[in-house]
Amino acid sequence: MLSLLILIGALILGYLYIRSTQKFDYWEKQGIKTRSPCYPFVGTLWKVWKRLNFASEWLLIFQVMVVDDLKDIKTYGKLIGLFEGTRPYLFCADPDIIRDVFIKNFDHFVNRREAMFTDEYMKKMLSALQGDEWKEARKRLSPMFSSGKIKNMSILMSECAETLVSNFKKSMNNEGIVDLKEHFGAFTMDVIATCAFGTKIDSLGSPHDPFVENAKKAFLNPRIRTPLVLLLLIGNIFSKRLSKMLISNEVLFFARVSKSIADQRRKEKLRERGDMIDLLLELQEEEQKECEADPTKTPVITEEFMVAQMMIFFLAGFDTSATTLTMVMYSLALNPDVQDKVVDEIKERVVQYGGINHEMVNDCPYLDQVIQETLRLYPPAFRTERTCNKPCEIRGVKFEKGVRIAFPIYAIHHNPEFYEDPEEFRPDRFAQSEKVLRHPMIYLPFGHGPRNCIGMRFALTEIKLALCHVLSQLKASRSPQTQVPVETAPSLGFFLPVNVKVKLEARE
Numbered sequence: 001m002l003s004l005l006i007l008i009g010a011l012i013l014g015y016l017y018i019r020s021t022q023k024f025d026y027w028e029k030q031g032i033k034t035r036s037p038c039y040p041f042v043g044t045l046w047k048v049w050k051r052l053n054f055a056s057e058w059l060l061i062f063q064v065m066v067v068d069d070l071k072d073i074k075t076y077g078k079l080i081g082l083f084e085g086t087r088p089y090l091f092c093a094d095p096d097i098i099r100d101v102f103i104k105n106f107d108h109f110v111n112r113r114e115a116m117f118t119d120e121y122m123k124k125m126l127s128a129l130q131g132d133e134w135k136e137a138r139k140r141l142s143p144m145f146s147s148g149k150i151k152n153m154s155i156l157m158s159e160c161a162e163t164l165v166s167n168f169k170k171s172m173n174n175e176g177i178v179d180l181k182e183h184f185g186a187f188t189m190d191v192i193a194t195c196a197f198g199t200k201i202d203s204l205g206s207p208h209d210p211f212v213e214n215a216k217k218a219f220l221n222p223r224i225r226t227p228l229v230l231l232l233l234i235g236n237i238f239s240k241r242l243s244k245m246l247i248s249n250e251v252l253f254f255a256r257v258s259k260s261i262a263d264q265r266r267k268e269k270l271r272e273r274g275d276m277i278d279l280l281l282e283l284q285e286e287e288q289k290e291c292e293a294d295p296t297k298t299p300v301i302t303e304e305f306m307v308a309q310m311m312i313f314f315l316a317g318f319d320t321s322a323t324t325l326t327m328v329m330y331s332l333a334l335n336p337d338v339q340d341k342v343v344d345e346i347k348e349r350v351v352q353y354g355g356i357n358h359e360m361v362n363d364c365p366y367l368d369q370v371i372q373e374t375l376r377l378y379p380p381a382f383r384t385e386r387t388c389n390k391p392c393e394i395r396g397v398k399f400e401k402g403v404r405i406a407f408p409i410y411a412i413h414h415n416p417e418f419y420e421d422p423e424e425f426r427p428d429r430f431a432q433s434e435k436v437l438r439h440p441m442i443y444l445p446f447g448h449g450p451r452n453c454i455g456m457r458f459a460l461t462e463i464k465l466a467l468c469h470v471l472s473q474l475k476a477s478r479s480p481q482t483q484v485p486v487e488t489a490p491s492l493g494f495f496l497p498v499n500v501k502v503k504l505e506a507r508e
């Protein structure tokens with residue numbers, strides 16, 4: 001009896017082994033090297049798992065995904081075969097293939113990986129939607145980010161920038177040493193609160209405001225930084241349960257806030273702030289009219305949809321913009337010549353435009369170069385992905401439905417083959433004359449193609465406004481507490497600088 005059980009057990013194990021390894025020649029057959037080690041059941045994810053030290057510094061994901069991405073390019077080349085469990089996954093740092101996937105063959109690569117969320121709001125977020133549902137939602141939401149709408153929102157952003165400068169000045173008592181991330185994090189939270197949730201706050205001055213407390217718990221949630229997240233990459237068996245564990249209850253606070261504001265504005269027919277709630281309500285009304293005229297149409301902009309978009313704007317826009325601002329100021333503190341040049345440009349434009357406003361910040365080419373170079377050196381999102389939804393062949397590489405492709409943004413930006421002395425901060429690389437000489441797909445801080453970052457213009461406006469306000473009044477310099485290189489916190493997929501301290505002093 002025992003031997004029969006052992007035999008059955010062995011047969012089951014053998015079957016599972018064969019099933020889990022049968023695709024492992026997928027990339028080799030196409031002449032693409034597979035990264036080793038590649039083990040049954042876990043594929044090449046084993047390498048990531050092994051690097052996690054559960055006891056203390058448990059998440060070295062930045063090390064694995066960024067530094068190792070660069071090493072892997074050197075060892076294997078710009079295309080590397082990987083397996084997430086049994087699913088083929090291509091690591092791609094080849095600019096021509098990137099262009100074909102992002103733009104030319106977009107219809108074959110519409111989606112990112114399937115949402116791991118089961119929550120009714122989270123799964124409706126633009127970033128998580130798939131196929132036609134995503135296309136319709138993106139079409140409806142894009143007008144919210146037109147330059148006219150952003151110009152209206154820039155007035156709200158400027159008010160937050162004034163609070164930012166005043167908070168910096170208050171913190172300068174301590175020999176002028178300030179924590180940049182703390183201040184810029186508060187600023188971008190204030191901007192999202194006012195522009196997306198219609199709520200004016202000073203998150204640094206009022207840390208116990210329920211909005212601020214819930215935002216910190218929901219969007220800086222340490223649970224989403226655990227090694228358990230890796231299981232979500234392997235497959236759907238774990239996804240539903242884990243997503244429930246990892247997504248915090250505070251998220252529901254924001255669902256309630258947005259719903260009650262939307263209800264109030266509907267009731268009072270108030271539409272004067274020009275913020276995202278107003279714009280979503282406008283879109284909903286337009287859609288209602290379309291649906292009344294054509295009853296076969298199904299409405300996209302439901303209550304859940306509206307709440308979901310406000311959440312994703314928070315999730316995607318708050319820390320990414322704060323990181324960019326932090327790293328621009330940090331780089332300027334370390335490069336005083338560049339700072340002087342930017343400040344001269346800002347001062348000149350302030351006189352020309354009679355103050356800091358939407359038009360003025362968009363007419364500062366050198367400031368633009370500084371921001372672009374910062375986003376190259378420190379891209380807040382260090383990878384993005386697409387999943388193949390229709391089989392196709394690109395430059396000799398065959399993609400089956402379900403195969404995923406990763407674009408290592410950080411590693412591409414730091415590849416010496418693409419950028420000379422890539423670790424150096426040199427805004428002149430982004431002068432128009434130099435930029436035109438480079439392949440456009442080696443610069444990807446906001447992704448590319450129809451599924452790029454929808455909030456790009458919003459983010460750039462908010463960043464430029466904040467910098468013009470701060471730099472025209474304050475000078476940043478290196479202090480004994482400024483760490484070089486910058487310290488980063490562990491995170492899955494995002495570059496998170498911490499303890500970024502510089503010295504600030506008032507300008508004459």
Ligand code: HEM
Nearest residue numbers: 127313316317320321381384446447448451452453455459
């Ligand atoms: C410096 C700031 C930011 C950076 C570096 C950034 C970067 C990115 C990247 C790399 C992607 C993936 C693009 C792709 O796969 O091709 C993305 C997507 C997205 N971003 Fe941003 N982002 C920033 C700010 C924002 C802001 C302020 C918002 C909203 C107000 C936002 C909303 C989104 C959304 C909704 C998506 C998903 C788009 C879709 O699936 O259609 N982002 N972002």
